Amino acid sequence: MTSSTRQNSLALVVLLLLLGVTVAMAYLDIGVWHTPAAMLIAVAKAVLILLLFMNLRRERGVILLAAATGFFWLAIMISLTLSDYLTRG
Amino acid sequence: MSEAVAAHQFEEASQQREAVTLGMWIFLATEVLVFGALFLGYVVYRIQYPAAFAAGSNETVLWAGSLNTAILLLSSFLVAIAVHLTESNAKTSVPLLLGSAAALGVVFLGVKAYEYAHEIHEGFFPGPGFHFPGPEQQGVEMFFVLYFTLTALHALHVLIGVALLGGYGLAWFLARSRRRLAPSIDLTGLYWHFVDIVWVFLFPLFYLIGRHHP
Numbered sequence: 174m175t176s177s178t179r180q181n182s183l184a185l186v187v188l189l190l191l192l193g194v195t196v197a198m199a200y201l202d203i204g205v206w207h208t209p210a211a212m213l214i215a216v217a218k219a220v221l222i223l224l225l226f227m228n229l230r231r232e233r234g235v236i237l238l239a240a241a242t243g244f245f246w247l248a249i250m251i252s253l254t255l256s257d258y259l260t261r262g
Numbered sequence: 263m264s265e266a267v268a269a270h271q272f273e274e275a276s277q278q279r280e281a282v283t284l285g286m287w288i289f290l291a292t293e294v295l296v297f298g299a300l301f302l303g304y305v306v307y308r309i310q311y312p313a314a315f316a317a318g319s320n321e322t323v324l325w326a327g328s329l330n331t332a333i334l335l336l337s338s339f340l341v342a343i344a345v346h347l348t349e350s351n352a353k354t355s356v357p358l359l360l361g362s363a364a365a366l367g368v369v370f371l372g373v374k375a376y377e378y379a380h381e382i383h384e385g386f387f388p389g390p391g392f393h394f395p396g397p398e399q400q401g402v403e404m405f406f407v408l409y410f411t412l413t414a415l416h417a418l419h420v421l422i423g424v425a426l427l428g429g430y431g432l433a434w435f436l437a438r439s440r441r442r443l444a445p446s447i448d449l450t451g452l453y454w455h456f457v458d459i460v461w462v463f464l465f466p467l468f469y470l471i472g473r474h475h476p
Binding site for chain 2: 175177178181182184185188189192195196199200201202203207208211212214215218219222223225226227232233235236239240242243244246247250251254255258259
Protein backbone atom coordinates (compact mmCIF):
# COMPACT_ATOMS: atom_id res chain seq x y z
CA MET A 174 0.00 0.00 0.00
CA THR A 175 1.47 3.36 -0.93
CA SER A 176 1.83 6.07 1.69
CA SER A 177 -0.82 8.08 -0.13
CA THR A 178 -3.32 5.24 0.06
CA ARG A 179 -2.45 4.70 3.71
CA GLN A 180 -2.98 8.41 4.42
CA ASN A 181 -6.31 8.44 2.61
CA SER A 182 -7.44 5.27 4.40
CA LEU A 183 -6.53 6.77 7.76
CA ALA A 184 -8.42 9.94 6.81
CA LEU A 185 -11.51 7.90 5.95
CA VAL A 186 -11.39 6.02 9.27
CA VAL A 187 -11.05 9.28 11.22
CA LEU A 188 -13.86 10.89 9.20
CA LEU A 189 -16.22 7.98 9.88
CA LEU A 190 -15.27 8.04 13.57
CA LEU A 191 -16.03 11.77 13.70
CA LEU A 192 -19.39 11.03 12.08
CA GLY A 193 -20.14 8.53 14.85
CA VAL A 194 -19.03 11.01 17.51
CA THR A 195 -21.15 13.82 16.15
CA VAL A 196 -24.28 11.67 15.98
CA ALA A 197 -23.69 10.30 19.50
CA MET A 198 -23.07 13.79 20.88
CA ALA A 199 -26.46 14.94 19.63
CA TYR A 200 -28.03 12.75 22.32
CA LEU A 201 -25.87 13.98 25.20
CA ASP A 202 -27.00 16.57 27.70
CA ILE A 203 -24.61 19.41 26.94
CA GLY A 204 -27.07 22.27 26.56
CA VAL A 205 -25.74 25.27 24.67
CA TRP A 206 -22.60 23.43 23.62
CA HIS A 207 -24.40 21.26 21.08
CA THR A 208 -24.02 23.70 18.23
CA PRO A 209 -20.37 24.68 18.81
CA ALA A 210 -19.43 21.03 19.28
CA ALA A 211 -21.22 19.91 16.11
CA MET A 212 -19.72 22.77 14.12
CA LEU A 213 -16.25 22.04 15.46
CA ILE A 214 -16.52 18.42 14.34
CA ALA A 215 -17.85 19.53 10.94
CA VAL A 216 -14.89 21.91 10.54
CA ALA A 217 -12.48 19.13 11.54
CA LYS A 218 -13.97 16.85 8.87
CA ALA A 219 -13.80 19.63 6.28
CA VAL A 220 -10.16 20.32 7.12
CA LEU A 221 -9.33 16.63 6.75
CA ILE A 222 -11.05 16.49 3.38
CA LEU A 223 -9.39 19.72 2.24
CA LEU A 224 -5.87 18.81 3.29
CA LEU A 225 -5.81 15.13 2.44
CA PHE A 226 -8.42 14.20 -0.17
CA MET A 227 -8.09 17.52 -1.96
CA ASN A 228 -4.31 17.59 -1.67
CA LEU A 229 -4.11 21.12 -0.31
CA ARG A 230 -1.11 20.07 1.76
CA ARG A 231 0.91 19.64 -1.42
CA GLU A 232 -0.22 22.76 -3.24
CA ARG A 233 1.68 25.99 -3.56
CA GLY A 234 0.81 29.46 -2.24
CA VAL A 235 -1.48 30.85 -4.92
CA ILE A 236 -3.79 27.82 -4.76
CA LEU A 237 -3.87 27.88 -0.97
CA LEU A 238 -4.80 31.54 -1.28
CA ALA A 239 -7.69 30.79 -3.66
CA ALA A 240 -8.96 28.05 -1.34
CA ALA A 241 -8.73 30.28 1.73
CA THR A 242 -10.40 33.20 -0.07
CA GLY A 243 -13.71 31.40 -0.53
CA PHE A 244 -14.01 30.67 3.17
CA PHE A 245 -12.76 34.13 4.07
CA TRP A 246 -15.53 35.75 1.99
CA LEU A 247 -18.06 33.47 3.66
CA ALA A 248 -16.79 34.55 7.07
CA ILE A 249 -17.15 38.21 6.06
CA MET A 250 -20.69 37.66 4.76
CA ILE A 251 -21.85 35.84 7.88
CA SER A 252 -20.17 38.14 10.40
CA LEU A 253 -21.33 41.37 8.77
CA THR A 254 -24.89 40.10 8.47
CA LEU A 255 -24.96 38.86 12.05
CA SER A 256 -23.52 42.18 13.26
CA ASP A 257 -26.82 43.60 12.09
CA TYR A 258 -29.20 40.91 13.32
CA LEU A 259 -27.54 40.38 16.67
CA THR A 260 -27.49 44.08 17.51
CA ARG A 261 -31.09 44.85 16.74
CA GLY A 262 -32.93 46.21 19.74
CA MET B 263 8.64 9.05 -18.95
CA SER B 264 5.87 11.60 -18.74
CA GLU B 265 3.47 11.62 -21.68
CA ALA B 266 2.04 14.91 -20.50
CA VAL B 267 2.00 17.50 -23.23
CA ALA B 268 1.24 21.12 -22.49
CA ALA B 269 -1.29 23.11 -24.49
CA HIS B 270 0.51 25.68 -26.62
CA GLN B 271 0.00 28.63 -24.27
CA PHE B 272 1.83 26.88 -21.43
CA GLU B 273 5.56 26.30 -21.12
CA GLU B 274 5.27 22.91 -19.50
CA ALA B 275 2.71 20.43 -18.24
CA SER B 276 3.21 21.20 -14.57
CA GLN B 277 2.41 24.86 -15.22
CA GLN B 278 -0.77 23.86 -17.02
CA ARG B 279 -1.69 21.57 -14.15
CA GLU B 280 -1.26 24.37 -11.63
CA ALA B 281 -3.26 26.81 -13.78
CA VAL B 282 -6.25 24.49 -14.16
CA THR B 283 -6.13 23.64 -10.45
CA LEU B 284 -6.13 27.33 -9.56
CA GLY B 285 -9.09 27.88 -11.88
CA MET B 286 -10.97 25.05 -10.19
CA TRP B 287 -10.33 26.43 -6.70
CA ILE B 288 -11.55 29.87 -7.78
CA PHE B 289 -14.72 28.21 -9.07
CA LEU B 290 -15.08 26.35 -5.77
CA ALA B 291 -14.73 29.68 -3.94
CA THR B 292 -17.76 30.95 -5.86
CA GLU B 293 -19.61 27.76 -4.96
CA VAL B 294 -18.80 28.40 -1.29
CA LEU B 295 -20.61 31.71 -1.72
CA VAL B 296 -23.65 30.13 -3.39
CA PHE B 297 -24.14 27.62 -0.59
CA GLY B 298 -22.87 30.16 1.93
CA ALA B 299 -25.69 32.59 1.17
CA LEU B 300 -28.21 29.85 1.90
CA PHE B 301 -26.33 28.84 5.04
CA LEU B 302 -26.49 32.49 6.08
CA GLY B 303 -30.27 32.36 5.64
CA TYR B 304 -30.30 29.31 7.89
CA VAL B 305 -28.22 31.09 10.56
CA VAL B 306 -30.48 34.14 10.59
CA TYR B 307 -33.72 32.16 10.84
CA ARG B 308 -32.35 29.77 13.40
CA ILE B 309 -31.47 32.71 15.62
CA GLN B 310 -35.07 33.89 15.22
CA TYR B 311 -36.77 30.52 15.73
CA PRO B 312 -34.51 28.32 17.90
CA ALA B 313 -37.25 26.08 19.28
CA ALA B 314 -38.90 25.66 15.88
CA PHE B 315 -35.62 24.65 14.29
CA ALA B 316 -35.01 22.08 17.00
CA ALA B 317 -38.53 20.72 16.47
CA GLY B 318 -38.05 20.53 12.71
CA SER B 319 -34.66 18.87 13.08
CA ASN B 320 -36.26 16.12 15.12
CA GLU B 321 -38.46 15.18 12.17
CA THR B 322 -35.71 14.66 9.62
CA VAL B 323 -34.76 11.02 9.07
CA LEU B 324 -31.59 10.66 11.13
CA TRP B 325 -30.57 7.21 9.90
CA ALA B 326 -30.89 8.40 6.30
CA GLY B 327 -28.83 11.52 6.89
CA SER B 328 -26.14 9.58 8.73
CA LEU B 329 -26.03 6.89 6.07
CA ASN B 330 -25.76 9.54 3.36
CA THR B 331 -22.88 11.21 5.19
CA ALA B 332 -21.02 7.90 5.37
CA ILE B 333 -21.79 7.25 1.70
CA LEU B 334 -20.30 10.56 0.58
CA LEU B 335 -17.24 10.16 2.79
CA LEU B 336 -16.60 6.71 1.35
CA SER B 337 -17.10 7.91 -2.22
CA SER B 338 -14.69 10.81 -1.63
CA PHE B 339 -12.15 8.28 -0.40
CA LEU B 340 -12.57 6.17 -3.56
CA VAL B 341 -12.17 9.26 -5.75
CA ALA B 342 -9.02 10.30 -3.89
CA ILE B 343 -7.51 6.85 -4.53
CA ALA B 344 -8.59 6.98 -8.17
CA VAL B 345 -6.98 10.39 -8.69
CA HIS B 346 -3.78 9.07 -7.17
CA LEU B 347 -3.87 6.04 -9.48
CA THR B 348 -4.19 8.19 -12.60
CA GLU B 349 -0.49 8.87 -12.15
CA SER B 350 0.29 5.21 -12.73
CA ASN B 351 -1.89 4.97 -15.83
CA ALA B 352 -3.70 1.83 -14.58
CA LYS B 353 -6.37 0.89 -17.12
CA THR B 354 -9.14 -0.74 -15.09
CA SER B 355 -8.69 0.33 -11.47
CA VAL B 356 -9.34 4.01 -12.19
CA PRO B 357 -12.71 3.45 -13.96
CA LEU B 358 -13.69 0.93 -11.32
CA LEU B 359 -13.05 3.37 -8.49
CA LEU B 360 -14.69 6.31 -10.29
CA GLY B 361 -17.66 4.12 -11.23
CA SER B 362 -18.03 2.92 -7.64
CA ALA B 363 -17.93 6.49 -6.38
CA ALA B 364 -20.57 7.45 -8.93
CA ALA B 365 -22.71 4.47 -7.88
CA LEU B 366 -22.48 5.62 -4.26
CA GLY B 367 -23.65 9.03 -5.45
CA VAL B 368 -26.67 7.38 -7.03
CA VAL B 369 -27.41 5.57 -3.75
CA PHE B 370 -27.18 8.94 -1.98
CA LEU B 371 -29.79 10.36 -4.34
CA GLY B 372 -32.02 7.32 -3.80
CA VAL B 373 -31.89 7.76 -0.02
CA LYS B 374 -32.62 11.47 -0.48
CA ALA B 375 -35.63 10.64 -2.66
CA TYR B 376 -36.96 8.32 0.03
CA GLU B 377 -36.55 11.08 2.61
CA TYR B 378 -38.34 13.63 0.43
CA ALA B 379 -41.21 11.22 -0.17
CA HIS B 380 -41.52 10.64 3.57
CA GLU B 381 -41.40 14.34 4.41
CA ILE B 382 -43.89 15.29 1.72
CA HIS B 383 -46.21 12.51 2.90
CA GLU B 384 -45.97 13.82 6.46
CA GLY B 385 -46.98 17.29 5.26
CA PHE B 386 -43.63 18.96 5.85
CA PHE B 387 -43.27 20.40 2.36
CA PRO B 388 -43.64 24.20 2.64
CA GLY B 389 -46.65 25.77 1.03
CA PRO B 390 -50.43 25.60 1.35
CA GLY B 391 -50.37 21.93 2.37
CA PHE B 392 -47.81 22.40 5.14
CA HIS B 393 -48.80 20.87 8.43
CA PHE B 394 -46.67 20.36 11.52
CA PRO B 395 -47.82 18.98 14.87
CA GLY B 396 -46.95 21.52 17.55
CA PRO B 397 -47.10 25.23 18.28
CA GLU B 398 -44.26 26.57 16.16
CA GLN B 399 -45.75 26.46 12.65
CA GLN B 400 -44.10 29.47 11.03
CA GLY B 401 -40.59 28.78 12.26
CA VAL B 402 -40.78 25.08 11.40
CA GLU B 403 -42.02 25.88 7.91
CA MET B 404 -38.98 28.17 7.50
CA PHE B 405 -36.76 25.31 8.67
CA PHE B 406 -38.20 23.11 5.94
CA VAL B 407 -37.91 25.83 3.30
CA LEU B 408 -34.20 25.93 4.04
CA TYR B 409 -33.99 22.14 4.31
CA PHE B 410 -35.56 21.49 0.91
CA THR B 411 -33.72 24.35 -0.82
CA LEU B 412 -30.27 23.46 0.50
CA THR B 413 -30.55 19.69 0.15
CA ALA B 414 -32.08 19.98 -3.35
CA LEU B 415 -29.32 22.32 -4.51
CA HIS B 416 -26.82 19.92 -3.01
CA ALA B 417 -28.52 16.92 -4.66
CA LEU B 418 -28.30 18.70 -8.01
CA HIS B 419 -24.56 19.05 -7.42
CA VAL B 420 -24.36 15.35 -6.54
CA LEU B 421 -26.16 14.47 -9.77
CA ILE B 422 -23.72 16.55 -11.82
CA GLY B 423 -20.83 14.92 -9.96
CA VAL B 424 -22.19 11.44 -10.67
CA ALA B 425 -22.34 12.27 -14.38
CA LEU B 426 -18.79 13.65 -14.36
CA LEU B 427 -17.35 10.73 -12.41
CA GLY B 428 -19.13 8.16 -14.55
CA GLY B 429 -18.25 9.96 -17.75
CA TYR B 430 -14.57 10.29 -16.97
CA GLY B 431 -14.42 6.73 -15.69
CA LEU B 432 -15.76 5.53 -19.01
CA ALA B 433 -13.53 7.90 -20.97
CA TRP B 434 -10.46 6.64 -19.13
CA PHE B 435 -11.33 3.04 -19.92
CA LEU B 436 -11.90 3.74 -23.61
CA ALA B 437 -9.13 6.25 -24.17
CA ARG B 438 -6.17 5.60 -26.39
CA SER B 439 -4.06 8.11 -24.47
CA ARG B 440 -5.26 7.94 -20.88
CA ARG B 441 -2.80 10.30 -19.19
CA ARG B 442 -4.33 13.30 -20.95
CA LEU B 443 -7.45 12.78 -18.84
CA ALA B 444 -5.59 12.86 -15.53
CA PRO B 445 -5.91 16.64 -14.91
CA SER B 446 -9.65 16.54 -15.69
CA ILE B 447 -10.16 13.66 -13.29
CA ASP B 448 -8.17 15.53 -10.67
CA LEU B 449 -10.46 18.56 -11.03
CA THR B 450 -13.60 16.40 -10.97
CA GLY B 451 -12.25 14.96 -7.75
CA LEU B 452 -11.92 18.45 -6.28
CA TYR B 453 -15.53 19.17 -7.24
CA TRP B 454 -16.71 15.94 -5.65
CA HIS B 455 -14.81 16.55 -2.41
CA PHE B 456 -16.34 20.02 -2.24
CA VAL B 457 -19.83 18.51 -2.59
CA ASP B 458 -18.88 16.20 0.28
CA ILE B 459 -17.77 19.14 2.44
CA VAL B 460 -21.07 20.95 1.84
CA TRP B 461 -22.95 17.89 3.06
CA VAL B 462 -20.66 17.57 6.10
CA PHE B 463 -22.02 20.96 7.18
CA LEU B 464 -25.62 20.37 6.09
CA PHE B 465 -25.89 17.18 8.11
CA PRO B 466 -25.49 18.56 11.66
CA LEU B 467 -27.54 21.67 10.85
CA PHE B 468 -30.59 19.77 9.64
CA TYR B 469 -30.39 16.42 11.42
CA LEU B 470 -28.70 16.86 14.76
CA ILE B 471 -30.21 19.82 16.59
CA GLY B 472 -32.72 19.22 19.34
CA ARG B 473 -32.15 15.46 19.46
CA HIS B 474 -31.44 15.47 23.18
CA HIS B 475 -34.65 15.34 25.18
CA PRO B 476 -34.12 15.92 28.90
